Amino acid sequence: MGYEISLLSAEKEADFSIHYLQELEVFGHKVYLTTTHVGLIIVSVVLIIFAVAVNIKVRKTKAADTPGMLQNIAELAVTTIDNMVGAIMGKEGKRFRNYICLLMIFLLFCNISGLFGLRPPTADYGVTFPLGVITFLLIHINGVRKNHVRHFTDLFRPSPILFPINLIGEVAVPLSLSLRLFGNILSGTVMMGLIYGLLSPPITTGIPAVLHIYFDVFSGCIQAYVFCMLTMVYISDKIGD
Secondary structure (H helix, E strand, C coil), X not given: CHHHHHHHHHHHHCCCCCCEEEEEEECCEEEEXXXXXXXXXHHHHHHXXXXXXXXXXXXXXXXXXXXXXXXXXXXXXXXXXXXXHHHHHHHHHHHHHHHHHHHHHHHHHHHHHHHXXXXXXXXXXXXXXXXXXXXXXXXXHHHHHHHCCHHHHHHHCCCHHHHHHHHHHHHHHHHHHHHHHHHHHHHHHHHHHHHHHHCCCCHHHCHHHHHHHHHHHHHHHHHHHHHHHHHHHHHHHHHCC
8 A cells, every 4th residue: 555655656746748837818819838838938048049149259250369169169060060961962952051050959959958957848749740840841842843743743653553652651751750759859758757756856866867868968969860861851852853
């Protein structure tokens, strides 16, 4: 009996779900402020402040001046992502550099936000699915602009019999992208929530810190990279010669 009670109390302490923080009324409709919204707002504000600070720093820095740490970090991130886009997408990738750079940094910050006590926004399918839809739209809009009618007739190749399979493959792109990111980040959030709920306070200062390195830092970086990499590959497949 005592063992069952201890398990129930531990289960109650395990917290990895989305919480409703505030109920608002907008134009006569109820809108709920959740932990996902808070995480998105904080990540967005941090990125905006960082971008503004870097912009001010770059504008004030003269050609002969030695770049500071902030400028070096920004230049390293932009150069790395720019080279990655160029290597995968070639010359056609120039117009996608800003989007891929923003997507990579946004996903990275969202994925590692669990380190700072937030519930990662990407552990909510309401965040990852719109990102998958944006990629889906970019794929087909640029495919139509590049190939015109052939973009649609390719669905019947190499044989018209394969049209249903090709169509399912195209529709599955936003689902596979969004579910992969959502599932990996949510699994890490659930694992850390269970660990914090089951371990006693003295132990939670050691073991979870090590696990955060994998679930938040390593896995978060990998998933951000995979999402951006697949986005570039899918787009390149439609606009390539």
